[in-house]
Amino acid sequence: MKAGIVVFPGTNRERDMVHALKLVSGQTPKMIWHRDTSLGDLDLVVLPGGFSFGDYLRSGAMAAHSPIMREVKAFAEKGGHVLGVCNGFQILTETHLLPGALLRNAGLRFLSQDCHLKVENATSAFTQGWKSGDIFRAPLAHGDGNYTASPETLERLEGEGRVAFRYCAADGQVSDGNRHSNPNGSARSIAGILSENGRVCGLMPHPENLTDPEIGATDGVPLFKGLVEALVG
C-alpha cells in the first residue's frame, strides 16, 4: 500500500503513524510537507495527529489552508482514500471534506486516556478489518474532540451509515451523557465518521498507538489491515 503522511508545522503523531503503517503493510510511507504541491502516486493519504500551527486559531483551521490541502481535496474528489486522525479529523472538518466540527471537550480539559470504540459500519475500507458491532480499545489524547453537527447532518450521517465508530463502555454500552463511556461529550457518542462515498474517514482516537504487540496490544491493527486489503487487495 502506497501511503503518504502529510506533515504540517506542529504535527506530532506522524512518526506513530509511520510505525503503524510500516508494521502492518510492510511499506514505508512517504512523508509530505504541507507546502508541497503534489502528492504523487498514492493509495492512501493520512493526516496525522498533533497541533498543526499550534491549534492557535481553531484546531485544524490554519492547516486547512496549507498548499497541500488543495491536492488532498482533489485526491478525495477523484475517489482517493483519506484518513484523518485527531488533528487530522479536525483538519478534514475544517476543509469540509467531512461534515460537522470538533468543539472543546465537554469537561473543558485535555483528555488522555484509553477509550472503547464500537464499529458501526464495517463496509468501508477503514472499518472492514472489523465486524459491525465489534468493540476495541484505543488511546485518545485531545482537547477538542467533542463532535457536533446540525440535527439534519446527524440524521443524515446515521441514515447513510456514515457513523464509523462510536464511543462506548468496555461492554459495548453506548451512553451519550456518561463521561466514562463518552469522555468528550460528542453528539451521539460519535468518534469517527465517513464521507458520502465512504472513502474519507476521520476519527479522534489513535488506533495507530495500539498496533505493536511489544507495546501492549494490537487493538488498532484491523484499521490498517483492512486498508491494505481494500486498497491493494
Place this chain on the structure above:
Amino acid sequence: MSVTIDAKLAQSFGLTPAEYDKLLSIMGRTPSFTELGIFSVMWSEHCSYKSSRIHLKTLPTKAPWVIHGPGENAGVVDIGEGLAAVFKMESHNHPSFIEPYQGAATGVGGILRDVFTMGARPVANLNALRFGDPKNPGTRRIVDGVVRGVGGYGNCVGVPTVGGEVNFHKAYDGNPLVNAMTVGVAKQDKIFLSAAAGIGNPVVYVGSKTGRDGIHGATMSSAEFDDEAASKRPTVQVGDPFIEKLLIEACLELMATDAIVAIQDMGAAGLTSSAVEMAGKGGVGIELDLDSVPQREPGMSAYEMMLSESQERMLMVLKPESTEQARAIFEKWELDFAIVGQLTDSGRITIKHNGKVEADIPLAPLADEAPIYNRPTVPLKAPGHIQPPADPVGIEHALLTLIGCPDLASRAWIWNQYDASVGGNTARRPGAADAAIVRVEGTRLGLALTTDCTPRYCQADPKTGAAQAVAEAWRNITATGAKPLAVTDNLNFGNPERPEIMAQFAQAIKGMGEACRALDFPVVSGNVSLYNETRSPSGLAQAILPTPAIGALGVLADASRSIGLSMPADHDLVLIGEIRGELGQSLWLREICHREDGAPPHVDLVAERRNGDFVRGQIEAGLVAACHDIADGGLLVTLAEMVMAGDVGCVLNAPPSNIPLHAFWFGEDQACYVVATKSAQALLAAAEKAHVPARKLGHSGGKELKLADGIALKASRLRDINAAFFPKFMGEDA
C-alpha cells in the same frame, strides 16, 4: 541612561557590597548599566550555584556508562547499541507560584531545550510537583494552573508525559514546587556540546524573537518571596510550545548535518548566560551586535535584550561554510535565523548596540571569580525515635483512610490531562508500574523512568531522607526489571543564608552521596533551587520542606519484558525484605494519629542493594509476574494498589505475631518489595540461598482484598475511594 551606578544599585540587582567590590576590581572601572546586569545574573544563586557548589562537588558523578556528567546541558549515559540517554530535571518553582500556568509550561519548555540542545530527540517528560495544603483555598488554583501548564506544553510539543509524583503539605502553601524532567535519546557519536571554538566563526541566533519578558527571572529565583510576590508577575516568561516543536525539528534536522560547532539554549539569563557559557567553556571571546537580534518590539535597550528570558531561543556557533544551509532549514520551519556576532580571540564578551559598545567584560574572571560561599550551618536536632502508638481505628478504617488521602489518592485526574502515548513507544503508562517504561524507537531497549522524594522524611532527617529518595528511585526502576543507571537531582530548599537551611542542604547532599555510591547510581545532571521561602507580613519566614527530588533512569534489554504492578490472578504473593514496622514519619501516623514526628525509616543501603539485585535477578529469570515496592503507606497500601490496578483480589495470611498488626501493615520499611510469582516455593528457596529475607504473604485471586481476620474489601470499593479525592478537590465530581 542617567542612573547612577553604585553599590546601592548593585544591591537592588541582588549583588552584595562585597560582590560589587569584586566586580569593580575585575572591571577596573565603574560598570555600565548593561554590564552590571550581566554580572548580577551570572553571579545570581540561580546561575552561579554559589551556595551549593562546594557541596555538590562531593557527589559521585562517574561510572563506566556515564558519557557526560554534570557541567553540560544534561547528563548523558550509555544505554547500549551505540545510543545514549540524555536527561535532566529542573525546577520552575518561583514562576509557578506567581503564574502557575506559564510557570509550569515554560518549566517544561526549558528542560526540553536542555535535552535537544545536545542532539537528543526528547522521548519522555516526567515531573515532581509539590503543592500546599488542599484545605488552603489558594491550592486549587495552583494545582489547576500547573497541571494545565505541564499538559498544555508537553501535549503540544508531542513528547509523552509518562510519570511523576505529587505531594501536598502546608509547607508548600506559599511555594509550590514544579520540577520538570526530560529524557532524550541520541546516537553516542552525535552528542552536541556548548564549548565554542574557531575564531571568526559566526554566532547564530535561532527561534523566537526577543521581547521584554522574563527580565531578571534568574535574580527573582534567587530571593525569597514576600507578600508582594504577585507584583513580580511581569518577570514570568510566556511559553509557546508550537514554536518549541518547530525548534526541535529544525535543530534535529540541522544536527543531522555537520554544520554545528557548538550549541546552547537560552534559558535563565537568556542571551547573557548562553553567550558567556559558550565562549567561556571554549576559552574564546565573543562579540555580539544586538542590532541583528530578532526583536519582538521596538526600542529595546541592550540591557533588556541581554537579560530577556523570552522562550524558545537557541544560540549556535556554526561552520562559516554551512550558514546558508542552516538558514534554509530554519526558514523552512518558519523560525528566525540571524547571525548576531562572531567568536574572537579577545577572551572578552563585547556587546554592541546602535554602534556603541554597551558591555565589554573579560570572561575568565566573570566565571573563575564568581562568588563561592561555604555558608555556615548549625547542627540539626536528631529526630527522636517514637514509641508507636496503639492502633486507634483498626486496619480496615486505616487502609481506607490512607488510600483516599491526598498523598495516596489516585493521580488519574492529573495523568489524564497529559498525553502519555504520543510517540507510540510508551510500554508502561503512569500507574502501571513502579517506573514508566518507554521503548527506544528502532530497538527493543526500554528506558525505565521515575521521580521520587519523600519530603517529610527529609524534614525529620535530611541525610536519611535524601538517601531514601535515591534508594526509592533505584527500587522503583528495579521493580520493573530494569537496571538502574543514573540520576538527575533537583534540590529544592529554603534560604541558604539561614544556617539551619544550609545544614539541611549539606546533610541531604551527604545522604544522597552515600546512597548513590552504595547503589552505583551516579548523579549526571541536576539543578538547585534555593530561597523557596515566603515571608509573611509578620516577618516570619516559612521555608518548604527540604525536597531533594530524584529523577532516575534505568535500562531494560527488552521493553516488552518489563514488569508492572497489576495483580495477576492465581499467583503466590511474596514479600522480599524485612518489615520491622517503622511508623516514624509514616503516612499512617500523619493521617490516623495526626502526628508528624519520629525518625524516618532506617535506610540500609546494603540490604537495599542485596534485595533489589535479587528481585531483578528473579525478574530476569522469568519468575515474577508483578512487582511493587513498599513506600508511602506501607505493605497493605502496596497490596491494595496492586489489587486496584489489576482488579484482582488476594487472600492474605496472618502476619507475624512479634510486630503489632498496624505496624506490620502500615510501617514504611525500606528495601521491601511485593512480588507475584507462580510458586512461592522456588522464590523462597532462591531468597534463602541469597540471604535475602522473604516471606509468603498470600495468594491472589477473586475480587476482594481479604485479610486473615475476616476483613474483606472489594477491589471496586477500594478504587472508588482511591479515585474520589482529586475530582472532589477540584470541584469536578459531578
